[in-house]
Amino acid sequence: MEFAFDEADAAFRRDLVDFLDRELADGWERSEFGLGSAVHTDFSRKFVRTLAGRGWLTPHWPERYGGGGQGAWQHFVLGEEMWKRGEPRGPQYMNVNWVGPSLIKYGTEEQKRTLLPPIARGEVFWCQGFSEPEAGTDLAALRTRAVRDGDGYLLNGQKIWTSYADGADHCFLLARTGTVADGRRGISVFLLPLDTPGVEVRPIDGFVGDHSFNEVFLKDVWVPRSRLLGEENKGWDIVRRTLAYERVGAPRYARAALVLDGLADWSRTRGLLHDPGVQEQFGEARALCEAARLLVYRVIDERAKDKEPSPRANQARAAMVQAERAVGDLALDVMGSEALAEGSRGDAQFRNSLGAGIAAGSYEVQLNLITRLILKLPKE
Template identity: 85%
Template structure:
């Protein structure tokens, strides 16, 4: 079995690494910038425009929509190298990984013409309006409603944990257009400009030091029918496909592996690497990072072959959480009190590992999906 990248993709990685070495040479550090902070956002906006100038922001999109037409593997090479550096694109990974592709697949020609070019140029941020106070992992229980009137829809409701909403231009929003009894069959997707009257964004302090969380309140928000993506009451089909891409869209294992290398160097300098128990912990953490990478590659292979998203994405997502947690626990074990110093590599990785099991679908829910869809275990 051949695991090597193609000559073209390997060359792209080399060019990209050279570019990043130059662009991030002035001391880019995600933990120091503060995820979701104004400084972070300003840096990200400038950085993604420089990526876009080279055609590297959306290399996998079709050329007719402003992309490079390069396919899934080049896109993932880009993601790996970005996450190794702490993801300097900020929230743009949502735009390019699944918001844009969802519009390409389900959008009208006018939506594509209006909304896709600003993404390819790196000019806009999007946020995701899915979770609600009583509908987190169970999105079918959402209560935000969009009621038809003669001018389009009136939306009322609340979203929570809406990352980057305080800086975003648009929200990829789920709202109920059918009855509660319809469940998943009564949900629609709206492409909501966040400057629409009736939209209020409130910040939420993050326990792990994350400044990107927000609540989104929608009160009498009027939108035209042209803001709806796809058919009314068919939003769940869009979401199901979208979430399959989102779950592997952030290759967290790449950053965890880089932190692991730094921890190994720290242990050698501290004279700790001679301890066979510590070496075993490093081996276990490295194996988990590599397992996550291979499982994610299976999902990307499906995408490259234009197959429909499969349950393999849930396996890959769970494996990435395990890898991040293993490296975070290892940092605390080997560094001791030094791992608790704010913004140290150990501190940053431990905080990342806390969020890893929640973002893009909780770890426990992924395990339930694996048991039901892959292992086909009976329900208790």
């Protein structure tokens, strides 16, 4: 079997790396430029337009929707190199990874015509309104309501942990259009402009510095029926597909592996790599990064072959969390107090690893899904 990238994708990676070397300032990857910081978000708004101008923002989308018509692998090469550099696209990766593809598959022609081009040009940001105070790990328990009102719906409820909502233009939002007893069968997806009257966004301060989470309150928010994605009460199928894209949309193992290389260089100059215990810890972290990469590649292979999303995405997501946490723990162990210095490799990786098990689906929920969907273990 041949596991190497084909020449076209390899050439794309070389061009992309050269481009990022020119475009990104020295030290971009340090924590003060981290995801969620004002510096990062402001920069990303300009950066994504530069990418769009080169056809590199949505290379995997069909050309008729502003994409480059390229395959899933080129899109993922793009994601790997971006995450190695601290994801300079900022929140835009959500737009291009799963919001746009969901619109392409389930949207009306009007929705595609009006909503996709601004994403492809890098002009708008989207956020994702899924979790609620009483429905985080169990989305089927969400309580935000959407009630028919003329030629639209009235939305009332609350979302929490909504990344980048304070700067987003639109929200990919879940609301209950059926009864609570309907469970998953009574959920619909709305494409909500966040400047709609009745929407209030409140930031949630991060305890490790940068802020990216928010609460979103909806009080008698009227949204036209044209902003309903797919059919009423049938949003769960859209959600399942969206989550499968989200699970591997951020290849965090690529960033963790790069940090690991830097930690190895740091340790080598201080003579720490002669310690068998340190060697073992580096080996375990490297193995976890490689395992995550290969599991993610299995998911991308399915996507490249137009297969339906599978539980392998849950496996890959859990493996990425393990890799990020292993590198974060290693940084603290080998660097000691130096890892606590703001802007150091240890500091940046530790911050990233704290959120690794929450963002894009909590680690524990992924393990539960793996036991049920892959191992076929009975529920207790």
